[in-house]
Amino acid sequence: MYEQLPVPYGLVRFGVAPDHPEVKNCIEKFEEVASSPRFLYIGNVTVGRDVALKSLKPHYDAMLFSYGASEDRKLGIAGEDLKGVVSAREFVGWYNGLPQFQALEPALENGEEVVVIGQGNVALDVARILLTPVDKLRHTDITEQALETLSRSRVKSVRVVGRRGPLQAAFTVKEVRELMHIDHVQFEPINRSLYPPDIKKLPRVQKRIGEVMLKGTPPLSSHSTNSKSWALDFLKAPEQMNASSANSRQLSSIDFTHQTFAPDTDPFSKTAKVLPTEETSTLPASIAFRSVGYKSTAIPGLSDLGVPFDEKLGIIPNDQYGRIINPSTGPGSLTAGHVHGLYCAGWVKRGPTGVIASTMDDAFTSADVIIRDWESEVPFLNSPESDKSTGLGWYGVKDEVIARGVRVLDWGDWLRVDEMERLRGKNVGKEREKFVEVEDMLEGAGFVNFSRRG
Ligand SMILES: Cc1cc2nc3c(=O)[nH]c(=O)nc-3n(C[C@H](O)[C@H](O)[C@H](O)COP(=O)(O)OP(=O)(O)OC[C@H]3O[C@@H](n4cnc5c(N)ncnc54)[C@H](O)[C@@H]3O)c2cc1C
Ligand SMILES: NC(=O)c1ccc[n+]([C@@H]2O[C@H](COP(=O)([O-])OP(=O)(O)OC[C@H]3O[C@@H](n4cnc5c(N)ncnc54)[C@H](OP(=O)(O)O)[C@@H]3O)[C@@H](O)[C@H]2O)c1
Incomplete structure (x- = not known):
């Protein structure tokens, strides 16, 4: 189960690559919301472990x-369980x-050839x-330990392998372009026949990705030393x-079975x-x-509130706007099947796809x-x-949790952690450690x- 750490921001802190500027925008928005006197940050409390959902329920009018x-x-x-097979999430x-x-401890010094399975961002x-x-x-704020391990890496070639073709790959143009612009890293040209003769006729997004991939990287000079390469393998x-x-x-x-497009399918769709x-x-x-997507799971106690979990899709069933739906609840509200007062947002609402901007938009809808x-x-x-709510919110359970x-x-505690991390970062020439x-x-x-005192 996921847990709530003392620090905020979820994947924005622990997933998004530290050199991506959208992290800043998201954090600024969060800080703006946190400055409201009506906002309460409760860090280091894992719902379902440190406090039961059914204990929270009497004190709130709605939960999301x-x-x-x-x-x-x-x-x-x-x-898949061999040493050397690493989850991209980890x-x-x-x-x-x-x-x-x-x-x-990824063993990056073990060899030169890396395979990444999956073609998402x-x-x-x-x-x-x-x-x-x-x-x-x-x-960047990549940890010092990671930088140290990366500095010992012997990796020279990375092949990113997909089971379908370039027009079905899940990555976006910005991320491919970033890879094309790393010094001394050559991209292995892709097979032109995987694209239609006139790529200008493709939808805009695929056309832009196609242009970047077909252009590739300029040839390295013959004096280039320490060059590395990357490739996209399809099908x-x-x-x-x-x-x-x-x-x-x-x-x-790794053994692969080659794929071909089904006869009744348009290979360029x-x-x-x-x-x-x-x-x-x-x-x-x-x-x-292994980079074939993330997966949400049910947190303990959902069923105590009548909230179902769709194990197959890895989401809490909802009406797409964020109202949690339990088909067995039946009519009785404006939206038939809506579990009263319960809502969802983000990846547990929609499945594990979407960038920060789309996730935020979707949360505003909820x-x-x-x-x-x-x-x-x-x-x-x-x-x-x-059976009215006590209206106490967090204060209805705080003593029990403590x-x-x-x-x-x-929030003040987090700001102290934030300040200390920035100070630690300053000492090593980065934004934060x-x-x-x-x-x-x-x-x-x-x-x-x-327990740490002597
Ligand atoms: C590796 C990676 C890189 C990405 N890079 C980018 C990028 O460069 N640009 C971009 O725009 N998007 C990027 N994204 C997408 C972006 O991170 C997501 O769209 C977004 O973070 C999803 O938000 P969320 O709130 O659904 O989930 P999360 O960000 O995961 O937040 C969930 C929060 O819930 C907390 N939580 C979980 N369980 C409990 C519990 N039981 N009790 C209390 N709290 C709990 C977690 O601690 C976490 O704080 C990336 C995603 C990944 C996986
Ligand atoms: N810079 C950014 O903006 C950024 C960075 C990171 C992540 N994100 C976002 O975060 C979300 C999650 O990204 P993600 O890369 O984890 O997931 P993703 O976008 O869903 O990509 C998953 C990839 O894995 C492949 N796959 C799935 N099952 C497979 C299998 N059994 N065998 C082989 N391949 C398989 C998929 O291929 P099929 O299509 O054939 O299933 C797809 O190529 C995405 O919305 C992404 O855009 C954004």
């Missing part, structure tokens, strides 16, 4: 779930300082971090991961379907990253819907007159840790 996606999808193929969490993945983030000269990353589905002959626990290569062929091939890999429902006087949580030994941070242990975050906030 926006707890993201804490797992990643698996491939379900043989050898890797990005590691270099971004997520406490739970600090022991990851996370896959390209992984490739970019592996290929970017470490000195270019030093000014290859991973079949199995193979161990090395010297060490039966260590990854050494975004939704084109593929079928396996008889052809196979093997790619050497000292390390492989907030608007709550206001509209309130103004329309539809029932909320605890609506019947006999009595359990949970050290709870407010994150605390990577929960205890250090808590000490930064001013909590005394008796």
Whole structure:
């Protein structure tokens, strides 16, 4: 299960690549909201573990779930558990300082060839971090430990492999372009026949990506030393991961089954379907990253509130505007099946796709819907007159949570952690040096840790 750390921002702190400027915009918006006297930040409290949902319910009129996606999808193929097969989610969490993945130790010094499976933006983030000269990353808030490991990396080639074609890839143009502009990194030209003869006729988004991919990178000068390369392989589905002959626990290569477009599909459409062929091939890999998407799970206690969870889609069922729907609830509100007073937003509402901007837009929609429902006087949580909300909100459970030994941070506590991280960063010439242990975050906030005193 995901947990709420002492610090805010979710994936914006622990997932988004530290050299991406949209992080700043999102944080500024969050800070603007946090400056409202009606806003309460409750850090280091994991709902479903430190406080039960059914304990919260009597004290609120409405609740909104926006707890993201804490797992990643698996491939379900043989050898996926070999040493050297790394989840992209864990890797990005590691270099971004997520406490739970600090022991990851990706063996980047083991070999030169890396395979990334999946062709979304996370896959390209992984490739970019592996290929970017470490000195270019030093000014970002990638942790010192990650920088140290990256500086010892022997990786020279990264192949990002997709099971469909270039027009079905999930990445966006900005991320491909970033990879084309890394010094001394050459892109292996892609097969022109995967594109229609006139790419100008493609929809705008695919056309722009196509232009960037077909242009590729300029040839490296013959004097280039330490050059690296990256490639996009299409129409290859991973079949199995193979161990090395010297060490039966260590990854050494990956087998792929080649795919072809289904006869009834347009190979140039975004939704084109593929079928396996008889052809196979093997790619050497000292390390492989599985990057085939994230997955939300149910937090404990959802069912106590009558909230279903769609395990297949990994979402809380909703009416697309954010009202949580339970078909078994039946009519009775303005929206049939709406579980009164309960809403959702973000990846747990829509599934694990979307950039910060679209996730924020979508959250604004959920907030608007709550206001509209309130103004329309539809029932909320605890609506019947006999069972009205206590109106206490967090203060209805605070003592119980603290009595359990949970050290709870407010917004002022976080600002102290923030200031200390910035100070630590200043000492090493970057914007911030994150605390990577929960205890250090808590000490930064001013909590005394008796167990650490001598
Ligand atoms: C690796 C990666 C890189 C990305 N890079 C970019 C990028 O460069 N640009 C861009 O625009 N978008 C990027 N995105 C997309 C962006 O991060 C998401 O759209 C956005 O963060 C999703 O927001 P969310 O609120 O649904 O989930 P999250 O950001 O995951 O937030 C969920 C929050 O809920 C908390 N939580 C979870 N469980 C509990 C619980 N039980 N109790 C209390 N709290 C809980 C978590 O701690 C977290 O704070 C990236 C995504 C990934 C995975
Ligand atoms: N810079 C940014 O803006 C940025 C950075 C990172 C992430 N994000 C966003 O975060 C979201 C999540 O990104 P993501 O990369 O984790 O997920 P994603 O965009 O859903 O991409 C997942 C990729 O994995 C492939 N895949 C799925 N199952 C597979 C299997 N069994 N075998 C082989 N390939 C498989 C998919 O191919 P199919 O299409 O064939 O299923 C797809 O190429 C996206 O919306 C992304 O745009 C944005």
